[in-house]
Amino acid sequence: MKTWRVLLLGFGTVGQGVAERLRDGATELAAGGLDARIVGVIDPALGSIASAEGLDPGQLLDLANRSGSLRDYPGATLAGSGADAIEAIDADVVFEMTPTNLVDGGPGLQHVRTALGLGRHVATTNKGPVALAWSELAELARANDVQLRCEGTVMSGTPLLNVCDGGLAGAGVYGVRGILNGTCNFVLSRMEAGVDYDEALAEAQELGYAETDPSGDVEGWDAAAKVAILGNLVLGGALTLSDVSREGIVGIGKGDVRSAARQGTRLRLVGSVRAVDGTVVEPKVGVEELSLDDPLAAVCGPANLLTFETEALGPVSIAGPGAGRAATGHALIADLLTIHRQVGS
Numbered sequence: 001m002k003t004w005r006v007l008l009l010g011f012g013t014v015g016q017g018v019a020e021r022l023r024d025g026a027t028e029l030a031a032g033g034l035d036a037r038i039v040g041v042i043d044p045a046l047g048s049i050a051s052a053e054g055l056d057p058g059q060l061l062d063l064a065n066r067s068g069s070l071r072d073y074p075g076a077t078l079a080g081s082g083a084d085a086i087e088a089i090d091a092d093v094v095f096e097m098t099p100t101n102l103v104d105g106g107p108g109l110q111h112v113r114t115a116l117g118l119g120r121h122v123a124t125t126n127k128g129p130v131a132l133a134w135s136e137l138a139e140l141a142r143a144n145d146v147q148l149r150c151e152g153t154v155m156s157g158t159p160l161l162n163v164c165d166g167g168l169a170g171a172g173v174y175g176v177r178g179i180l181n182g183t184c185n186f187v188l189s190r191m192e193a194g195v196d197y198d199e200a201l202a203e204a205q206e207l208g209y210a211e212t213d214p215s216g217d218v219e220g221w222d223a224a225a226k227v228a229i230l231g232n233l234v235l236g237g238a239l240t241l242s243d244v245s246r247e248g249i250v251g252i253g254k255g256d257v258r259s260a261a262r263q264g265t266r267l268r269l270v271g272s273v274r275a276v277d278g279t280v281v282e283p284k285v286g287v288e289e290l291s292l293d294d295p296l297a298a299v300c301g302p303a304n305l306l307t308f309e310t311e312a313l314g315p316v317s318i319a320g321p322g323a324g325r326a327a328t329g330h331a332l333i334a335d336l337l338t339i340h341r342q343v344g345s
């Protein structure tokens with residue numbers, strides 16, 4: 001059985017979700033013919049540690065939750081941060097799970113560049129690097145003969161991007177359209193139930209759906225990043241975030257939602273992008289007034305749904321969680337299994 005040495009960049013919600021999956025779901029990896037050993041964790045708040053023998057995910061979780069520091073892990077060495085630590089810790093794959101920064105990619109972009117340049121496979125849930133610099137990073141991965149996988153950047157661990165390499169390969173996908181931001185969908189759904197916008201947004205924050213700065217959700221930035229990612233990874237484009245036409249739900253009130261209901265329609269924030277003759281066109285995010293027989297109109301609360309338009313199968317839709325600790329943690333495990341299958345043992 002192949003043992004993959006994994007370096008975790010970030011041990012917040014997503015990193016801890018991965019550790020929980022490794023602690024509780026080890027048999028699923030074994031069934032896939034692999035074992036994962038955490039050889040390092042780098043986190044600005046909890047500290048950075050390394051061990052070539054491996055760090056036990058349960059112990060990491062205990063330390064993070066009990067003492068708020070990983071530095072007391074018995075037998076581990078203290079590690080640095082950023083590029084130096086990525087270079088110093090001998091890993092086969094880097095899980096990049098630092099918070100998304102859609103302005104300049106933040107430290108995550110440099111982490112991905114460094115790891116790929118060192119010949120490490122990368123799996124990331126960070127939308128910044130993928131939405132802002134996909135072409136550069138994909139080329140870097142190719143040049144270094146390693147994989148860059150991003151399942152968790154869109155709809156968390158709900159399988160979408162890996163499905164395109166698998167069951168949808170050869171189906172001729174020429175478009176995608178979906179509800180890609182759980183926070184906005186939750187807010188619109190709550191307003192349908194009579195709750196005010198501000199209160200609904202506060203609930204979404206309380207429930208952990210919203211980004212740290214929720215303007216990223218309600219102004220449409222998060223969904224736009226996901227459209228850019230889908231345009232690139234599913235349709236072969238070279239989009240960046242600024243190519244996506246963007247509108248959020250700011251300014252939509254209960255009156256608008258009620259008026260739509262009176263017409264027998266629903267308001268939803270919809271993201272879409274298409275390919276025409278091999279060119280990716282019309283990447284956009286906006287509020288649409290949908291008739292109730294549109295499958296997207298039936299999506300309520302924080303759920304997400306994406307429809308692939310395909311030549312061979314017609315529309316194929318996948319619905320599932322778009323956020324959450326366990327669901328996003330699973331995305332990294334799914335990416336590791338895909339890397340294992342594609343690269344071999």
Ligand code: HSE
Nearest residue numbers: 181182183210211323
């Ligand atoms: N804030 C995002 C959402 C989280 O509401 O969908 C997942 O990207």
